[in-house]
Amino acid sequence: FDAVAAFQPTFRSRFLCWRFHLAGIKAAHIKQNRRELQKLIRRKHKIYTEQDSFFQRCAHTLNQIGYPIRLSFLSLFGKNKGNISSLAPLTGEKNQETWIGIAPFATHVGKIYPLSKQEQILKHLSARDHTKIFLFGGGKKEIKVLEEWAQHFPNVISTAGKLTINMELALMSNMDVMLVMDAANMHLASLVNIPVVSIWGATHPCAGFAGWNQSAANTIQIDLPCRPCSLSGEKHCYRKDYACLQGITPEMVIEHINKVIS
Structure with a gap:
């Protein structure tokens, strides 16, 4: 290799970079401000500090090995929308309809x-005139x-x-808005340059994992002294009630979606 960039902030990544350094190869691993992140997710006396986004940290890592990156990406489809003509039997024609995408699941309960x-x-939403809703997900239970x-x-x-994943991305690019959790579909929708309304429960966007180029105004969350309790939502709720999600009303979500559409 001429150079190595490791994008996982793990001991293994640091070890591999050290070995490449010994071999005379440029190498850098992504930096994660562990101390500040621990202050964010600890149970008491949290300190909310906005962290660099994952994209910024990746760019910084590449810059260290001589590959400067401009964070100017627009969409996987450039300035266009994905071609969905082959999906007409499933989707129908859009014409003047409003298309809303919803991805209701995530890996961990604390995010759903x-x-x-x-x-x-x-x-x-389904009772609105000239509106069509598309549901995204995968796996037997979700389907x-x-x-x-x-x-x-x-x-x-x-x-x-x-x-296929390519078809999903093309279809997402034709949505007027997507409602998502803090999960993979949030990032996929962000990569095709559409507005994303995202719901945050056990996790928090200030940890640096929000969708690419998304507006903070489109995040839905409530302030609780216990949240965030983890970076990826894998911890069980010690309150046992997931108040971070239960406290968000459907009316709050609908209001955000309406603002984007209007």
């Missing part, structure tokens, strides 16, 4: 807005839930298990 509340949002929603609510289409 209660499904009963999401159903209330679906009920409201089952999304298919049930699509059958129960009008103007709702589940895409789960029906599209």
